[in-house]
Amino acid sequence: MTLEQRNVRDYGIDDDDSLDTAAIQTALDDCAGTGGEVYLPPGTYRSAPLRVGDDTTFRLANGAELRFVQDFTAFPTVESRWEGWDQDGFHPCLHVADAANVTITGEGVIDGGGSYWWEFVSVPPEQYPSELTERLEEIRSGNKQDAVSTFTVRPPLLQIDGCENVTVSGVTLRNSPFWNTHVVYSDDVTIHDVSIRNPPDAPNGDGIDIDSSRFVRVSDTHIDAGDDAICLKSGKDEEGREVGRPTENVVVTNCTVEHGHGGVVIGSETAGDVRHVTVTNCTFTDTDRGIRIKSKRGRGGTVEDLRFDTIVMRRVACPFVINGYYQTDIDSDPEPVTEATPNVRNVDFHHITAEEVESAAFLAGLPEQRFEGISFTDVDIDATRPFDASDLSPAMARGYDQRHGVFCKSLGSVSFRDVRVTVPDGSGTPLTAEASSTVVLEGFETEADEGPAVVADGVEHLRIGGCVAPDDGEPFAHVRDGAAGANDGESSVLLAGNYGDMAEAVVSVQPETVER
Known part of the structure; x- marks a missing residue:
């Protein structure tokens, strides 16, 4: 079936400095509902925000560039979701809302003119134009704010909101005022062979945000x-739990990521649950973190059933982060478990290489809600990059002293099978586990010039198998008993199928007595 094509130049495009909004929007409106294709031939087009409706293909030819105007007065106020809350904000540049059967495709460029908006983030609000100040006061009068809210009601470049069966392919999406591509409250969305580009210093310049949506595929995208x-x-938080719409059944494959705060990130907005996610055949280069799960008390929600497979990371500050203390203090007493307590369980990392990284992994649940079922299989981590290469906190948890090795705390169960961790000489322990229920090491290898490969402090069950005991008499593991728990504070150690005299290489170390 051949789609009826509407060339925007047939709608009165003028080759001057005037805006092309009316012509493009009229063509899109003519397609909406009746079906067909809106075609942007090669050339540069300037527009205020646009809206795409049902049964529409929006095709940008190779050489076509759609530039959105740098003028906040051209962006009306709309209701959508910004950073986890349903509230008002500036109209997305390209808005696909409450629509079905939409395709945005071609080899053209969609440019959000983000530099104009980013300037407002870098200056004090008292220096805003008076009209913008009044506008923001109007928008924020009914909106929620928290400690991390800045000028976060800026327009996303592409927002797919309340939609079904949407495909984005081939195009380049760049310079977004806020998030680049936001998929929210939508089902059956495909993003394929897309190039997404924001400068490294673009504030809130996320690439793709998948938000309370289902059946989303992201593939072959840079x-x-x-x-x-x-x-x-x-x-x-509470509103997210009341809405109760999870992000689920998501596949990310064959993607390359360069720069950014994280390669694939879950959270910190986890209130409605995130589950059934597969990420495979990807590379992350020069990102702050690689695979990152972040939440905190008050968020609530469960993150579960995630699989990360066949991934290469290079020059990443910390390749693996599971953080229940996002922007809060890691040293805290247990609190009552409520619906506001986040949980993470059943996360598998398989066949992954991380080279030239600073901290191997940060894995921390909560003392009242230990995160369960974290597994690493066939993973190689070279954590020999100096800390000052990036000067970044590995996880943004307060009160944590950065280290090169793997750090585990408040986990129900975590396993390392055929895992190799390399840290610099004299830099400390390759793996530290604290206040956790079960830690399994099978074929765990390290390169450490001194001290034990493993410190287990307050671990109830430590299982070591298929590991090699040092042949120079040095310890493989130091084990310290913890607070009273399932084993009355005593740690049980099971050894099976190791090489060398592992029984002699696992040393019980009593906590130091502190004189007061």
Whole structure:
């Protein structure tokens, strides 16, 4: 079936400095509902925000560039979701809302003119134009704010909101005022062979945000982002739990990520749950973190059933982060478990290489809600990059002293099978586990010039198999008993199928007595 094509130049495009909004929007409106294709031939087009409706293909030819105007007065106020809350903000540059059967495709460029908007983030609000100040006061009068809210009601470049069966392919999406591509409250969305580009210093310059949406596929896409590259969210705090719409059944495959705060990130907005996610055959280069799950008390929600397979990371500050203390203090007493307590369980990392990284992994649940079922299989981590290569906190948890090795705390169960961790000489322990239920090491290898390969402090069950005991008499593991728990504070150690005298290489170390 051949789609009826509407060339925007037939709608009165003038080759001058005037805006092309009316012509393009009229063509899109003519297609909506009746079906067909809106075609942008080669050339540069300037427009205010646009809206795409049902049964529409929007095709940008090779050599076509759609530039959105740098003028906040051209962007009306709309209701959508910004950073986990349903509230008002500036109209997305290209808005696909409450629509079905939409395709945005071609080899053209969609440019959000983000530099104009980013300037407002870098200056004090008292220096805003008076009209913008009044506008923001009007927008924010009914909106929620928290400690991390800045000018976060800026327009996303492409927002797919309340839609079904949407495909984005071939195009380049760049310079977004806020997030680049936001998929929210939508089902059956495909993003394929897309180039997403924001400068590294673009504030809130996420690549793709998948937010309370289902059946989303991201494939063969390159992302160079100013913030998280691919981010999965499901609402914030009490409102997010009341809305209760998870992000689920998501596949990310054959993607390359360059720069950004994280390669694939879940959270911190986890209130509606995130589950059933597969990420495979990807590379992350020069990102702050690689695979990152972040939440905190008050968020609530469960993150579960995630699989990360066949991934290569290079020059990443910390390749693996599971953080229940996002922007909060890691040293805290247990609190009552409520619906506001986040949980993470059943996360598998398989066949992954991380080279030239600073911290091997940060894996921390909560003392009242230990995160369960974290597994690493066939993973090689070279954590020999100096800390000052990036000067970044590995996880943005307060009170944590950075280290090169793997750090585990408050986990129900975590396993390392055929895992190799390399840290610099004299830099400390390759793997530290604290206050956790079960730690399994099978074929765990390290390169450490001194001290034990493993420190287990307050681990109830430590299982070591298929590992090699040092032949120079040095310890393989130091084990310290913890607070009273399942084993009355004593740690049980099971050894099976190791090489060398592992029984002699696992040393019980009593906590130091502190004189007061």
